[in-house]
Amino acid sequence: MKIILEAVNIKKKIKQELILKGINLKVYKGEFLSIIGASGSGKSTLLYILGLLDKPTGGNIILEGENIDFKNVKKLTVLRNKKFGFVFQFHYLIPEFTAVENVIIPMLKAKTNKKQALQRATNLLKQLGLTEKINKRPFELSGGEQQRVAIARALANKPSIILADEPTGNLDSKNTQNVMEILLNLNNKYKTTIIMVTHELELAKLTDRTIELVDGKITKEIINKPDKYTHVQN
Amino acid sequence: MIHNIFISSKFLIERKRQTAVALLGVAIGVSAFIVMTSLMRGFQKYFIKQALNINGHINLKVEENNDELRIVKKAFNPEKYLFVVLGSKPKEKKYKISNYKQIIKMYSSNPEIIGISPHLLGTGMVVYGTKEKNASLIGIYPELENKTVSFKEYLKSGKLSQLEADKNNIIIGIKLADDLGIKEPGKKISIVSPSGNIYTLKVIDFLNTGITEIDKTRIYIHIKKLQTILEKPGQVNEIIFKIKHPEDAVSVAKQISLQTGYKAESWQEAFRNFLSLFRMQNYITYIIVFSILVVSAFGIFNIIMMTVLEKKKDIAILKAIGYSNIDIIFIFTMQGLIIGIIGGIIGNILGFYILEWLETVKIEVEGIIRVKGFILDRNILYHLFGFIFAFVFSLLAAFYPSYRASKLYPVDIFRTGG
Ligand SMILES: Nc1ncnc2c1ncn2[C@@H]1O[C@H](COP(=O)(O)OP(=O)(O)O)[C@@H](O)[C@H]1O
Numbered sequence: 001m002k003i004i005l006e007a008v009n010i011k012k013k014i015k016q017e018l019i020l021k022g023i024n025l026k027v028y029k030g031e032f033l034s035i036i037g038a039s040g041s042g043k044s045t046l047l048y049i050l051g052l053l054d055k056p057t058g059g060n061i062i063l064e065g066e067n068i069d070f071k072n073v074k075k076l077t078v079l080r081n082k083k084f085g086f087v088f089q090f091h092y093l094i095p096e097f098t099a100v101e102n103v104i105i106p107m108l109k110a111k112t113n114k115k116q117a118l119q120r121a122t123n124l125l126k127q128l129g130l131t132e133k134i135n136k137r138p139f140e141l142s143g144g145e146q147q148r149v150a151i152a153r154a155l156a157n158k159p160s161i162i163l164a165d166e167p168t169g170n171l172d173s174k175n176t177q178n179v180m181e182i183l184l185n186l187n188n189k190y191k192t193t194i195i196m197v198t199h200e201l202e203l204a205k206l207t208d209r210t211i212e213l214v215d216g217k218i219t220k221e222i223i224n225k226p227d228k229y230t231h232v233q234n
Numbered sequence: 235m236i237h238n239i240f241i242s243s244k245f246l247i248e249r250k251r252q253t254a255v256a257l258l259g260v261a262i263g264v265s266a267f268i269v270m271t272s273l274m275r276g277f278q279k280y281f282i283k284q285a286l287n288i289n290g291h292i293n294l295k296v297e298e299n300n301d302e303l304r305i306v307k308k309a310f311n312p313e314k315y316l317f318v319v320l321g322s323k324p325k326e327k328k329y330k331i332s333n334y335k336q337i338i339k340m341y342s343s344n345p346e347i348i349g350i351s352p353h354l355l356g357t358g359m360v361v362y363g364t365k366e367k368n369a370s371l372i373g374i375y376p377e378l379e380n381k382t383v384s385f386k387e388y389l390k391s392g393k394l395s396q397l398e399a400d401k402n403n404i405i406i407g408i409k410l411a412d413d414l415g416i417k418e419p420g421k422k423i424s425i426v427s428p429s430g431n432i433y434t435l436k437v438i439d440f441l442n443t444g445i446t447e448i449d450k451t452r453i454y455i456h457i458k459k460l461q462t463i464l465e466k467p468g469q470v471n472e473i474i475f476k477i478k479h480p481e482d483a484v485s486v487a488k489q490i491s492l493q494t495g496y497k498a499e500s501w502q503e504a505f506r507n508f509l510s511l512f513r514m515q516n517y518i519t520y521i522i523v524f525s526i527l528v529v530s531a532f533g534i535f536n537i538i539m540m541t542v543l544e545k546k547k548d549i550a551i552l553k554a555i556g557y558s559n560i561d562i563i564f565i566f567t568m569q570g571l572i573i574g575i576i577g578g579i580i581g582n583i584l585g586f587y588i589l590e591w592l593e594t595v596k597i598e599v600e601g602i603i604r605v606k607g608f609i610l611d612r613n614i615l616y617h618l619f620g621f622i623f624a625f626v627f628s629l630l631a632a633f634y635p636s637y638r639a640s641k642l643y644p645v646d647i648f649r650t651g652g
Pocket residue numbers: 014015019037038039040041042043044045046649
């Protein structure tokens with residue numbers, strides 16, 4: 001397995017407080033990694049830095065072998081659009097737009113023509129069981145449906161890595177199960193790399209590998225599916 | 235960029251009422267600019283045109299050049315001495331242009347000068363029945379006058395030649411006739427000369443220039459007759475000139491002044507009070523219109539600012555999925571621009587139809603000028619400027635909130651759950 005994303009001694013200070021205290025983490029191409037930890041342990045902060053949404057106070061991020069220059073804002077913007085897909089606890093769908101319009105927004109930025117974008121968005125929504133909801137506005141959808149639209153949007157530009165910050169945090173158990181199935185299926189079928197933050201151990205156990213964050217440091221690594229890591233080369 | 239326009243217009247359409255109010259503000263500002271500019275310029279251009287048509291471009295008057303050193307210069311060589319005159323009494327009052335024939339001859343071959351007409355000016359009292367009025371009496375050579383100003387054009391029945399045919403014929407201003415109670419030509423009036431002699435003259439035509447001041451005071455008489463009335467045989471005390479390029483009147487007047495030794499006044503000097511009044515009028519109009527535009531710009535500013543504050547979550551997610559700061563500025567500035575452009579178009583159409591309507595209105599307007607209805611100076615440029623103002627103001631109004639939006643840090647929103 002190849003390394004797709006690497007954090008090297010990542011530190012993050014917020015308001016004089018060290019939130020991340022030197023994180024070293026290798027993320028392998030095609031793995032489903034989960035990050036667990038108590039509330040306030042720094043999981044989201046780490047995820048934002050891995051997704052190039054926030055800049056670290058110290059350390060390096062290496063994406064597909066390339067060291068990220070956090071000063072090059074333009075490059076960061078392009079990388080976020082092309083390489084990453086984000087799913088948050090809240091869906092952040094734009095209320096003025098229908099489901100399908102929300103999904104094409106990242107594609108339009110990537111200069112996909114509108115017709116192709118609409119076609120791909122429609123397909124994605126269909127695959128996620130939202131055939132009936134394609135032209136509905138977010139307020140007409142249930143929480144689970146909204147989150148599935150958000151996942152479709154994250155997948156819009158065929159990202160290399162999906163970053164999910166407690167994607168089921170706001171959902172009931174049925175929808176939670178549904179969203180987890182979608183993510184697992186995505187990882188299995190399309191080999192999409194997924195990094196998911198959660199504080200539910202049960203969900204973490206379903207992923208390939210889990211790391212635990214305590215007070216801004218990685219304290220534990222659990223490999224849930226050892227057979228997937230037989231070819232790991234360091 | 236098309237994707238940004240797509241997003242902007244969606245945002246705008248969602249706030250129909252606010253957008254409509256802002257659009258209305260811009261439209262009113264733009265149409266007010268177009269209508270007020272057309273009205274004002276129309277009035278001013280009309281006034282100047284009429285006044286020039288009847289007054290000539292340059293007036294040569296008997297007053298001497300106000301050279302305070304003229305007396306000392308006669309006694310001492312001005313090249314050798316430096317003089318300071320602390321005050322001089324105008325002692326050498328001239329009352330006629332004695333060499334007027336020579337002056338006319340001198341300029342009649344000048345290609346810059348199209349017409350020259352000598353005048354004898356005076357005042358007198360006109361009596362008609364029991365009515366008495368003071369009037370300015372203008373003695374003219376009818377043919378020369380008509381070559382120098384558009385005199386015939388303003389006569390009610392165009393009987394200029396009868397002034398020559400019978401020297402007892404006169405033409406009087408239409409408002410003066412009204413004041414005296416004269417309704418039709420053919421009436422006889424009396425003119426009392428300064429020395430007390432009474433002359434009976436026949437009104438053969440009325441002068442109607444539309445400029446109240448002129449129509450209310452002037453009486454035109456053949457110059458020979460007026461010389462008799464005023465007991466100034468053969469005298470001339472004013473010469474008016476018509477020149478090829480009226481805009482050059484100032485410099486031509488200066489040249490005539492120097493060459494003749496008399497004070498030559500250009501129309502720009504003669505009308506300087508009006509011209510500065512017009513300038514003032516323009517300033518006031520532009521201040522009013524500018525204020526309307528500023529208010530509508532604030533409307534736009536408000537909408538965009540509110541949208542930005544309400545849409546923090548949307549801005550955060552747009553930035554997270556790869557929209558750059560410039561995209562965000564564009565999305566929000568575009569909303570202001572759309573309001574400005576559509577408001578500008580509506581304002582142009584509105585202004586156009588208000589002007590169309592004003593043109594059909596026939597009311598008697600009486601002030602400095604008398605006209606039926608409004609005189610409009612309609613110009614595509616005013617429409618264009620109105621549109622450009624709307625564009626620029628909305629751009630300026632929308633830019634700051636849009637810039638603020640672009641500076642939003644998405645992580646701050648995601649942390650708090652937005
Ligand atoms: N903007 C901020 N200001 C102050 N403290 C912050 C800010 N953002 C995060 N923190 C702190 O950083 C720590 C880690 O936050 P976070 O990464 O959100 O934790 P988790 O996602 O694991 O719950 C918390 O103690 C939180 O209070």
